[in-house]
Amino acid sequence: MVEGEPSSITPPSYEQLQEQLRQARESLQENQTRFREYQETYPATQTAATASMLTLSKFLRKPTPFQGLPKDRENRAVHLFLSSLENFLEHGSLEDKDQLSALISHLEGDAAKDFNAHVGDVGPFTTYKDVKEWLIAHYSPADPVNTCRDKFFACRQREDETFEQYQYRFQSLKNELDEPLSNSYVVYFFVKNLQFVFKKQIQGDPKYSTYKDITVEDVVAHLKRTNRGVNQLQLIRNSSSGQPENSRKRRKLDTSTPSNKPPSSNTSPGSNSTSSSTSLNDLQLTPKQNKFLDVNIARGGGRVLHDVVMNNKGWRERAEKEGLCYRCCAKDHGWKKCNAGKPLNPSSQS
Numbered sequence: 001m002v003e004g005e006p007s008s009i010t011p012p013s014y015e016q017l018q019e020q021l022r023q024a025r026e027s028l029q030e031n032q033t034r035f036r037e038y039q040e041t042y043p044a045t046q047t048a049a050t051a052s053m054l055t056l057s058k059f060l061r062k063p064t065p066f067q068g069l070p071k072d073r074e075n076r077a078v079h080l081f082l083s084s085l086e087n088f089l090e091h092g093s094l095e096d097k098d099q100l101s102a103l104i105s106h107l108e109g110d111a112a113k114d115f116n117a118h119v120g121d122v123g124p125f126t127t128y129k130d131v132k133e134w135l136i137a138h139y140s141p142a143d144p145v146n147t148c149r150d151k152f153f154a155c156r157q158r159e160d161e162t163f164e165q166y167q168y169r170f171q172s173l174k175n176e177l178d179e180p181l182s183n184s185y186v187v188y189f190f191v192k193n194l195q196f197v198f199k200k201q202i203q204g205d206p207k208y209s210t211y212k213d214i215t216v217e218d219v220v221a222h223l224k225r226t227n228r229g230v231n232q233l234q235l236i237r238n239s240s241s242g243q244p245e246n247s248r249k250r251r252k253l254d255t256s257t258p259s260n261k262p263p264s265s266n267t268s269p270g271s272n273s274t275s276s277s278t279s280l281n282d283l284q285l286t287p288k289q290n291k292f293l294d295v296n297i298a299r300g301g302g303r304v305l306h307d308v309v310m311n312n313k314g315w316r317e318r319a320e321k322e323g324l325c326y327r328c329c330a331k332d333h334g335w336k337k338c339n340a341g342k343p344l345n346p347s348s349q350s
C-alpha cells in the first residue's frame with residue numbers, strides 16, 4: 001500500500017463480529033458437551049478401575065505417569081510407558097474398559113491436554129487399544145528404530161561423568177532399543193565406550209575381557225573397587241591429555257619457569273642425548289601432540305614442549321635423529337642453550 005492512500009481492507013462490521021463470537025461460543029459449548037458425555041460414559045468403570053489399581057499398588061510399584069514432554073517425541077518413551085503400565089495391569093483382573101480408564105488416569109501434563117483436545121475434536125475412545133495406538137502414533141519419532149539405535153551406539157562416557165552417571169545414561173538408552181541385545185554385547189559396548197583409562201582396566205582383566213557371565217553392574221562394581229580413593233574425573237583428565245597418573249604430584253613440584261638444569265650430568269652441551277637417570281615415558285603421542293611438534297618444527301621452534309612430550313622416548317629419538325632441541329624443536333641449538341619461554345598448558349599440546 002502506497003503511503004497516504006486509504007486502506008483497501010475493510011474492517012468487519014459490528015454484526016459480523018457478533019456472528020463470529022456466536023459461532024465460537026457454539027463450538028465451545030459443543031466440545032464441552034461432548035467431553036461431559038465422555039466423562040459420564042464410564043462412571044462405574046472408573047470406580048472399579050480405581051479400586052483395582054489401589055489393590056495392585058499395595059503389592060506392585062505403580063507406573064510413572066506419562067507426561068508427553070517434547071523430548072518424549074524423540075525417543076521411545078511412550079513405548080516404555082505402555083510396557084510398564086501393561087506389566088502392572090496384567091497382575092489384575094481388569095476388563096478392557098477398566099484398562100482404558102487406568103490408562104487415561106496415567107496421562108498427565110501435556111499428554112493429558114493432548115488427549116482431552118483429541119477427544120474434544122473426534123469424540124471419546126471406546127477401547128484401550130484405540131488409546132494405545134493413538135499414543136504411539138502421536139508420540140513416536142518419525143524414525144524410532146534408527147533414532148534410538150544411533151543414540152545408543154553413540155553413548156560414550158563423558159570426561160565429567162562418573163561410573164554411575166554413565167551407567168544410568170547407557171542403560172536408559174539400551175531400554176529404548178526396539179530389540180534387545182544379548183547381555184555379552186551390552187557389556188561389550190558399555191566397556192568399549194568407557195574413558196580410555198578405565199576401558200584398559202577392564203580389557204586387561206581376563207575375568208572381564210571376555211564379557212561372559214558378567215553384567216554392566218559387575219563392571220561398574222569392579223571399576224569402583226579398582227579405583228577406590230582415586231579422583232575419577234582427575235584420572236580421566238590426566239589420561240585424556242596423555243599424562244601419567246602421578247602427574248598431579250609432579251606438577252606441584254614444577255616451578256613457574258622452565259628449569260635450565262640438565263636432565264643428566266653426563267649430557268654434553270648442545271646435545272640432545274640423555275643418560276639412564278632421565279625418566280622417559282613410552283606413551284603413544286596423540287595426533288594433536290604430533291601435529292603440535294610438526295607445526296613447531298616447521299616454524300623453526302621456539303615453543304617449549306610440556307614435560308610429557310619433552311620426556312617422551314619416541315620424541316627424544318626423533319629429535320636426536322633430526323638434530324633438534326628436544327625442548328623447543330629448534331635446529332640451531334641444544335637444550336642447554338635453549339632460551340625459550342614458559343611451556344604452554346599441557347592441554348594445548350594434547
